[in-house]
Amino acid sequence: MTLRVGVIGAGQLARMMTPAAVELDIDLRVFAEAAGASASLVTTVVGDHVDAEQVLAFARDVDVITFDHEHVPQTVLARLEADGVAVRPGPAALRHAQDKLVMRRRVAELGLGQPDWAAASDAAGVAAFLAAHGGRAIVKTPRGGYDGHGVRLVTAADQVADWLADDVLAAVGGELLLEEAVDFRRELSQQIARRPSGQTALWPLVASEQVDGVCAEVIAPAPDTTPAVAEQAARIAMTLAERLDVTGVLAVELFETPDGRVLVNELAMRPHNSGHWNVDGTVTGQFEQHLRAVLDLPLGATDPIAPCTVMVNVLGGHDGVEHESDLRAALAAVPEAKVHWYGKTYRPGRKVGHVNVSGDDPAQVRARARQAARLLGSEVVDRLSV
Numbered sequence: 001m002t003l004r005v006g007v008i009g010a011g012q013l014a015r016m017m018t019p020a021a022v023e024l025d026i027d028l029r030v031f032a033e034a035a036g037a038s039a040s041l042v043t044t045v046v047g048d049h050v051d052a053e054q055v056l057a058f059a060r061d062v063d064v065i066t067f068d069h070e071h072v073p074q075t076v077l078a079r080l081e082a083d084g085v086a087v088r089p090g091p092a093a094l095r096h097a098q099d100k101l102v103m104r105r106r107v108a109e110l111g112l113g114q115p116d117w118a119a120a121s122d123a124a125g126v127a128a129f130l131a132a133h134g135g136r137a138i139v140k141t142p143r144g145g146y147d148g149h150g151v152r153l154v155t156a157a158d159q160v161a162d163w164l165a166d167d168v169l170a171a172v173g174g175e176l177l178l179e180e181a182v183d184f185r186r187e188l189s190q191q192i193a194r195r196p197s198g199q200t201a202l203w204p205l206v207a208s209e210q211v212d213g214v215c216a217e218v219i220a221p222a223p224d225t226t227p228a229v230a231e232q233a234a235r236i237a238m239t240l241a242e243r244l245d246v247t248g249v250l251a252v253e254l255f256e257t258p259d260g261r262v263l264v265n266e267l268a269m270r271p272h273n274s275g276h277w278n279v280d281g282t283v284t285g286q287f288e289q290h291l292r293a294v295l296d297l298p299l300g301a302t303d304p305i306a307p308c309t310v311m312v313n314v315l316g317g318h319d320g321v322e323h324e325s326d327l328r329a330a331l332a333a334v335p336e337a338k339v340h341w342y343g344k345t346y347r348p349g350r351k352v353g354h355v356n357v358s359g360d361d362p363a364q365v366r367a368r369a370r371q372a373a374r375l376l377g378s379e380v381v382d383r384l385s386v
Contacts, residue, residue: 002027003295006059008049009068010037012342012351013271013287016279018042020288026295030068031058038343039068052079059085066248066294067270070097071144088196088247088294089269096244097269100142100177107264110243112236114264115182115255119175123164126157129178138179139163141172151213153181182263184255188222189274190233191251193289193299194241201289201299203282205233208253208274211315211380212349215273217370218311220281220304223362232262240267249290251275273313273351278302280338280356281309306358310369316379317352323377330355330375337372349379 003026007014010032018041021028029043037044047054049072056079059065064086077091096103107114116133120126130137139160141150150172154160162168163176187210191203207222208215237252251272253265271286279285284292284300292299318326330337334357341353353376357369374381 004029004062004064005291005294006031006062006065007039007068008055008065008072009033010039010044011068012038012344014039014068015041015342016271016276016340017287017291020285020291024288024291024297026291027062028291029058029062031055041343050076052076056080056083056085059083064088064294066290067094070094070269074098090245090247093244093246094269097267098143099173100140100145100266101173101175102142103267104177106244107240110239112239112264113232113261116180118178120178121164121169121175123157123161126154126160126164126176126178130155130157133180136181138181140177140179142175142177143172149213182255183258184263185258186222186256187265188229188233188254188256188262189218189251189272190237190254191249191272191275191278191286192237192241193249193286193293194246195293195299196247196296198242199299200238200241201284201302202234202237203275203278203286203302204304205230206274206277209384211383214313214315214349214351214380216313216315216380217366217384218274218277219362219366220277220309220311226260228260229256229262236262236264240264248293249275249286273354276340276354277309277311277356279340281305281358307360308362308365309356309358310362310366312355312369312373312378312381312384313351314353314355314373314376314378315349315351317346317350317377326376330372333375334368334372336368339372339376 006029008031010030014030015038030039032044032046045058080087104117118129139152139154187208189206194200204221206218206220209217241250249271251268255263271290275286283303338356344352355372357365359365370381
């Protein structure tokens with residue numbers, strides 16, 4: 001009998017599960033916020049993910065529910081479980097990706113490295129944290145932020161006065177998360193997959209570069225990585241996956257400090273932008289692995305197929321005829337590039353696709369991936385580090 005997976009959310013992550021589902025003969029169904037969403041290539045139901053009755057009706061026709069995003073309310077998730085629906089990852093695990101303060105407290109309980117942090121609900125709390133941390137801090141809304149939204153680097157409490165307004169504060173959980181502005185060498189990401197039976201699989205550690213808070217480039221494996229750093233990252237991901245009882249793909253975003261410490265930045269309990277490289281760069285990519293994991297199928301091998309793979313996001317891009325001509329130019333100039341479009345319309349800085357290039361020479365691979373992304377109209381390639 002064909003297995004049926006329901007995905008809440010219809011963005012590019014749900015869209016990119018489709019090829020893996022076809023190959024494994026999985027019936028993939030998507031619960032979309034609106035018609036014509038990125039993942040509408042497969043059977044799609046349009047509804048509101050905060051409406052428990054609509055989500056329950058969708059879930060009753062599938063074997064397992066998983067997610068394209070982390071914004072389904074805990075009340076809805078609890079209703080699903082109470083109705084006997086298999087929800088993976090489950091509500092108890094997912095809340096650590098939904099609420100950054102919940103995550104910070106749990107990471108502290110587990111004794112894992114992370115930036116110094118505090119919660120604040122008023123300007124006095126923000127000012128006190130700034131005074132104790134050299135006058136600079138990263139302030140985050142605990143709920144609802146993504147891709148740089150809900151994150152500010154501040155030097156004065158009045159810079160988050162709007163977030164401290166009663167209505168905004170209530171919407172994000174009643175407190176803001178304050179973090180030290182870490183002096184990091186680079187940002188890393190460690191992905192792991194885990195199935196309900198407990199089997200896990202790690203991908204190679206990768207390095208990422210952000211532009212305006214959005215992931216712009218990923219290099220796999222992370223170059224110039226010491227065994228100690230790789231071991232810390234793997235241990236952190238394994239500990240979080242097991243102790244939080246994660247099912248599916250978990251991405252742990254990390255800071256590597258100049259003295260070789262690895263600190264937890266954020267978590268994503270789903271396929272993640274930092275893992276797009278592994279769809280073309282490893283034996284089993286994150287979308288196939290996520291489907292295997294949530295269905296409790298044996299996990300696939302995660303060995304790289306080349307010494308180096310670089311992923312560059314296409315941020316911005318073009319519409320219409322320009323889009324077609326850019327695609328032709330990129331494919332002609334960089335025939336080894338694997339182009340992934342998300343079916344999205346143009347908006348400045350919006351993720352509309354990405355490019356993967358694999359090869360033996362990291363410098364050449366990086367240059368070729370950037371060349372392809374530039375030809376596709378990406379607006380940030382020239383702002384990446386040399």
